[in-house]
Amino acid sequence: FLKRLFQSTNSFFRLFFRQQISNLQRVHQKDVQNIRFSLENFQCKSCRSSSDAESPVYATERTENVSFSTMFYSLQDQQTSGISFDPIGTIKTVFSDKRAVPRQASVASELLSRIELNPMIINNPEHSLEGLDSFSHIWILYHFHRNPAHFKTKVAPPRLGGIRIGVFSTRSPHRPCPIGLSLVQVDRIENSTIYFYGTDMVDGTPVLDIKPYIPQYDIPAKIDQQQFFSSREAPDGEEELAEAGPSTSSKTPSNVMVPNWIANDSTLNVLFNENASNQIQQLGIEQRSIVDILKADPRSVYLRTKYGSQIYTFQLGENTVTCKFDDQQSTVNVLKIRKLVNLSDMTDEIEDEKLN
Secondary structure: OHHHHHHHHHHHHHHHHHHHHHHHHHHHHHHHHHHHHHHHOOOOHHHHHHHHHOOHHHHHHHOOOOOHHHHHHHHHHHHHOOOOOOOOEEEEOOOOOOOOOOOOHHHHOOOEEEEEEOOOOOOOHHHHOOOHHHOOEEEEEEEOOOOOOOOOOEEOOHHHOOOOEEHHHOOOOOOOOOEEEEEEEEEEEEOOEEEEEOOOOOOOEEEEEEEEOOHHHHOOOOOOHHHHHHOOOOOOOOHHHHHHOOOOOOOOOOOOOOOHHHHOOOOOEEEEOHHHHHHHHHHOOOHHHHHHHHHOOOOOHHHHHHHOOOEEEEEEOOEEEEEEEEOOOOEEEEEEEEEOOOHHHHHHHHHHHHHO
16 A cells, blocks of 8 residues: 555656646746847847838848748837836835735725825826826726746636636736736825725835726726716716717626636635734724635635645734634634734744644
């Protein structure tokens, strides 16, 4: 029996490490190809400006045995490679680390965060926000600055329990271009700062752009526009739509489809013991914020499958929350909440969590 067990275990690890080595080889080959392409197509500023001014006809004459389409995309790649943006501001949240950050902004609808515009990038930032307070919601485009540079074409969403699917079929933060998009509710605007509800970003996230949310364009369904505009003044440029009224009274989304693994969402039951309830009152923490974070199960697929029911600790502002998951009962029990004295406290909590 022990011999068969050893042989099966040995076969498993051989297969596992062979797959890991194969994945690393593919990543290495892609990195080498990218470096080779960058070196072959490198041009200084003066050379690039002179080559851009040339006509494609002259470029074709110089490049023999190269099709026009190949030449066109090569020039296009040179013009668009290395695109960079200066962040217009920074997002301030209660999450100093990626651990337990909600996967969607709507999950933590009670968490108040803010965007601080950068006056070094935007002259008169207060002017750029003029009129934005007439919208209830905004889109925030930002950079996943805490993610590694590499990405995978297939990822494992937590709801699929380890099954991999194409990265563009998910909202994974590990993307070719690590850009995030969140729909949040505006609380108030003070000078060059936007306060909003709905947080799925880590503290210090760079903001790339801010756009107003307009239901007529952002909801793929026919809505009752007259009812929408009856409660607020029509946004700039939407007066004609408001006067025209709806073409139909239907409020049901039409031609909208999502896969079952997204539609069949499940939530955990969050419980607080007496100790945690007392600590919430003492620290003045909004209990709903903790419930919103935990009911969506912030654990990664690895933690959920590797350790199962376990002690889990995360930082929420200046406090640490310790809880225990019960996967069989689909519940999570909050055990204690305490003030974070220093960063080593968080490390000690995580180490205790591993031991348990």
